[in-house]
Amino acid sequence: MRRLAMIVLVVAVLAAVPFTEASNAVLNFLVVALLIALAGQGWNVLGGYGGQYSFGHAAFFGTGAYVTAVLQVRYGVNAWLAFALGIAAGALVGAVIGALTFRSGLRGSYFALVTLAFAEVLRIVASVAPITGAGVGTLIKLDLRHEALQFQSRAVFYWAILGLVALSLVIAWAIEHSRFGAWLTAVRENEDAARALGVDATRVKLGAMTLSAAITAAAGCFYAQYFLFIDAGIAYGPWISVEALLTAIIGGAGTIFGPLFGALLVRLLGEAARLVTGDAPGLDLVIYGAALVLVVAFAPRGLMGIVADIRSAFRRPAPRPTAEAAGG
Amino acid sequence: MAEPLLTVRNVSKHFGGLQAVDAATLFAEEGRITALIGPNGAGKTTLFAMISGFVRPDAGSVRYEGCDITGAPPHELARLGIARTFQIVQPFAGLTVRENIAVGAHMRHRGRNAALAAATAIAREMGLGDMLDQPAAALTVAGRKRLELARALATQPKLLLLDEVLAGLNPSEIRDVVPVIRAIQARGVSIMMIEHVMQAVMSLSEHVFVLAEGRIIAQGPPEGVSADPRVIEAYLGHGAAKLTAAGAA
Numbered sequence: 001m002r003r004l005a006m007i008v009l010v011v012a013v014l015a016a017v018p019f020t021e022a023s024n025a026v027l028n029f030l031v032v033a034l035l036i037a038l039a040g041q042g043w044n045v046l047g048g049y050g051g052q053y054s055f056g057h058a059a060f061f062g063t064g065a066y067v068t069a070v071l072q073v074r075y076g077v078n079a080w081l082a083f084a085l086g087i088a089a090g091a092l093v094g095a096v097i098g099a100l101t102f103r104s105g106l107r108g109s110y111f112a113l114v115t116l117a118f119a120e121v122l123r124i125v126a127s128v129a130p131i132t133g134a135g136v137g138t139l140i141k142l143d144l145r146h147e148a149l150q151f152q153s154r155a156v157f158y159w160a161i162l163g164l165v166a167l168s169l170v171i172a173w174a175i176e177h178s179r180f181g182a183w184l185t186a187v188r189e190n191e192d193a194a195r196a197l198g199v200d201a202t203r204v205k206l207g208a209m210t211l212s213a214a215i216t217a218a219a220g221c222f223y224a225q226y227f228l229f230i231d232a233g234i235a236y237g238p239w240i241s242v243e244a245l246l247t248a249i250i251g252g253a254g255t256i257f258g259p260l261f262g263a264l265l266v267r268l269l270g271e272a273a274r275l276v277t278g279d280a281p282g283l284d285l286v287i288y289g290a291a292l293v294l295v296v297a298f299a300p301r302g303l304m305g306i307v308a309d310i311r312s313a314f315r316r317p318a319p320r321p322t323a324e325a326a327g328g
Numbered sequence: 329m330a331e332p333l334l335t336v337r338n339v340s341k342h343f344g345g346l347q348a349v350d351a352a353t354l355f356a357e358e359g360r361i362t363a364l365i366g367p368n369g370a371g372k373t374t375l376f377a378m379i380s381g382f383v384r385p386d387a388g389s390v391r392y393e394g395c396d397i398t399g400a401p402p403h404e405l406a407r408l409g410i411a412r413t414f415q416i417v418q419p420f421a422g423l424t425v426r427e428n429i430a431v432g433a434h435m436r437h438r439g440r441n442a443a444l445a446a447a448t449a450i451a452r453e454m455g456l457g458d459m460l461d462q463p464a465a466a467l468t469v470a471g472r473k474r475l476e477l478a479r480a481l482a483t484q485p486k487l488l489l490l491d492e493v494l495a496g497l498n499p500s501e502i503r504d505v506v507p508v509i510r511a512i513q514a515r516g517v518s519i520m521m522i523e524h525v526m527q528a529v530m531s532l533s534e535h536v537f538v539l540a541e542g543r544i545i546a547q548g549p550p551e552g553v554s555a556d557p558r559v560i561e562a563y564l565g566h567g568a569a570k571l572t573a574a575g576a577a
Contacts, residue, residue, distance in 0.1 A: 179434045179443065186431040189420035196380065196414070198406030198435035198483055 003173055003256060010257070011166045018155035027154045031226065033267040034161040035219050039240060040247035040259030041168040042216030047245060048253035049175055050208040051188025053108075056115030057216045057244045059097065059122050060090040062235030064217030065224040069138045070131060079149035083221045090217020091210050098209035102202050107191070116241070123236030137231030140224060149225050161222055165260060168215050172256040184208050185254070216244060246288055250295045252304030261303050266291060331394055333358040333487055333518050334379070334410075339388030340542075341374055348374040350542035351388065356487065361509070361519045363533035363550070365526070367563055371542040372522045373415060376491050379520075380412040381405045392487070406435060411485035413476040415492040415522070419464035425451060426460040428475055432482030447482060454478040454508065470501040474508070481512065488512065490521040494528050502528060530554070538562065 014034075018027060039061055047053050068086035071077035077085070101114050126132040133139075144152050151157050175181035183204045186194035191201050220240075224230050243266070251262020269291060270284040277283055299306050332355040341349045349371040356362040366372050377383035379390055381402040389398045397405060402412075411432075420428050429447035430440075437443040451460055454474045459467065464475060473493055480488055493509070494502050506528055513519055523529045529536065529550060536553045538546040540562035546553050553559055557569035564572075 177440050179438055179440065182427070182431055182434050182440070182443065185423060185427075186420055189422050190418045192382070193414065193418035193420065193479075194431065195382075195402040196406060196412050197432040197479060198403050199431070200401075200403045 003176070004170075007166065007169045007173060007256070010260070011162065011169070014162055015159060018158055024154055027158050029267065029271060031154070031158050031161055033263045034158075034165050034260075035222055035226070036243050036247055036267065037260045037263035038161065038165050038168055038222070039216045039219035039244040040251070040263055041165070041172060042212045042214070042219065043244040044172065044212075044248040044253060044255075044259045045175065045215060046205075046208045046212035048248050048255065048258065049172075049181060049188065050184045050205060050212075052205060052209070053112050053245070054115040054212075054241070055112045055238075055245070056097075056117070056119035056241055057212075058236045058238060058241040059115070059119040060094055060213035060216040061220035061223070061240045061244070062119070062122060062126065062230075062232075062237075063093045064090040064220030065230045065235040066126060066132055066138070066220075068221040068224040069140050069230055072140055073138055074131065078147070079225065080147075083149060083225065086221035086224075087214050087217050090220065091214035093217075094213020095206065095210045097213075098206045102205045102209075116238075119236055119238070119241055123232050126236055127232035132232065135231070137229060137234075140228040142228060150228075157226055161226075164218055164222065168218075169256055169260065171211070171215070176256065180204070180207065188254075242288070246292060250291055250302055252302030255302070255304040258302055258304045265303065331391070332356060333393065334520065335391045336375070336379060337389050337391070339375065339378055339385045339390065341371075341378060341383060341386050347542050349378070349385075349539075352539065352542065352544050354537045354544060354547070356518055356520045357535065358518050359513070359516065360535060361513055361521065361533045363529045363536045364520065364522050364539060365524070365529055365536060365553075366539035370539045370562075372539055373491060375539065376412065376489055376522060380410060380489055406483055406485075409484070409486035410489065411480035411483045411487070412489040413473075413480050413491055413493055415495065417469075417472040417476050419467070419472055419475055421465040422463065424461050424463055425456055425467070425475060428464050429456075429478045429482045432479040435483045447478075450478050450482050453511075454481070455504075469496050470504070473497065473505065477508065477512070481517075485517060487518045487520065490519060490523075492522050492524060494523060494525045506532065526554070 017030060039057065042060065043054060043057050064086040067089040068082045071082040071085060072079055097115065097118050101111055106114055128134055144150050175184065183194065183199045186199055187201050187204055195201050220235065247262035247266050248259045250266055251260065252258030266288060269287050273283050273287045295302055334356040336352065336354050338351045338353055339349060340351050352375055354364065364372055364375065374383060378385045381400050384399045389396055391397065392408065392410065397408065420431065426444060426447050429450055430443040433443040433446040437446055448460060451457055454477055456471065456474055456478060459471065467475060477493065494505060497505065502525060509519065509532060521533065533550055536547065536550045537544055538553055538559050545558050545562060546556045560569040560572055
């Protein structure tokens, strides 16, 4: 319950930002950071809790984005419905890729490579297929009405993405407090031991991948609605696969707040670098790489790991609770 | 006579050119401790892997509670009440002791709190009550063996397969764990154990099967089996039985 209260607190603080005369630039920064946090939370469900490191979450992000955009532009589907269908389509792609990879027993780096391959295939298909606008991309018509899921005010977009992030935090919390989550982390820690204890590892991984894909797809749907333009490189490009896993790992894989704090930090670093050095192309990637190396070397459990270490350092002087042992 | 709880009939498995298990037949009676012994490389662990669903036999059948379970996956067998421990302990290293056991308990308890409560109770029974919130990685070898037992017990098995649960323990630790195994039997759990520590096999088991080079070469009560010349030769080499007999005379 304390974690749930933390979620409410963090979300409430973030929700107050638009009331503080924050500039549009700040809001824009936060919208993008939250969007990445959402994609990262999707990755975290499968990679953080389930230990299945995907390098191809762009497959789900892009599917969400394209389904949202194409349904509106080519088929006149209502934007809200298109958004929901985008999430469903992303989940479906996750289930299909999961069924193919997990059933053939792919683990570890093989799984990572295959997911990367799926995302790249989708990127290439999207860059030539007529329905996606091929190389030109797809432009959603500007239509600032609530029915079209577009808003005059950036603050509304901000609250919308914050709402989605809040939901993803609650999902992560629920995973930590459920049988499904216990099975998923057991599979991460030791798949054979989990199977011996009655865990249907393939089904658990498949469920996690579907949920994971749905969350990351939601980030893609939001991207399409917010920027109103996507092409193959944006939707299915490796950038989003990298940012999704980077934010989760830097923030702390397998923790509720890891992706959110990771996304804020990573984006902040990127912006800071841009301010200092101007717009040197690719510099943000150098920063991300350096941050990843530092985290893996010195804080393998990410930002949340550092937080946990600090907290236990403060707690140590207190006597160890012995009621538990005495009760037995 | 009623059918035994577990019957393994003419089960074979080869890996490439190596015949790991060759038409092995054995059974485990309800409520008893059955031991499976044999020299290193005899195929004991492969036989166990086939019973517990991790390896599919090339031929033969495995029956449990009157049903054919040949080739069923491990998680289904666990649900039917067959639990196993691993020779090389496989803790969920990143989880606490309580969380480790709760994974097993979740098979019978859907709710998180119920599973954690069940895990706590079993941990105390297994002598892990002081380490509930410690990461499994912090346990000693003996502690990890206990954790394997506790996790398997948490699934509320009818048949427990123990793969060398005493290996790697020192004599005093073995003296501690033997009564734990007896207590598990006393709860009504049937046990089949692979064991190298002969002293434990002699004191614990009621029926022994001896596997050598993939074949069951002897079976019977422990005293009889240990005097069987075929068994002595399997362990000590050809001609050893004659020598030991001469030495005894």
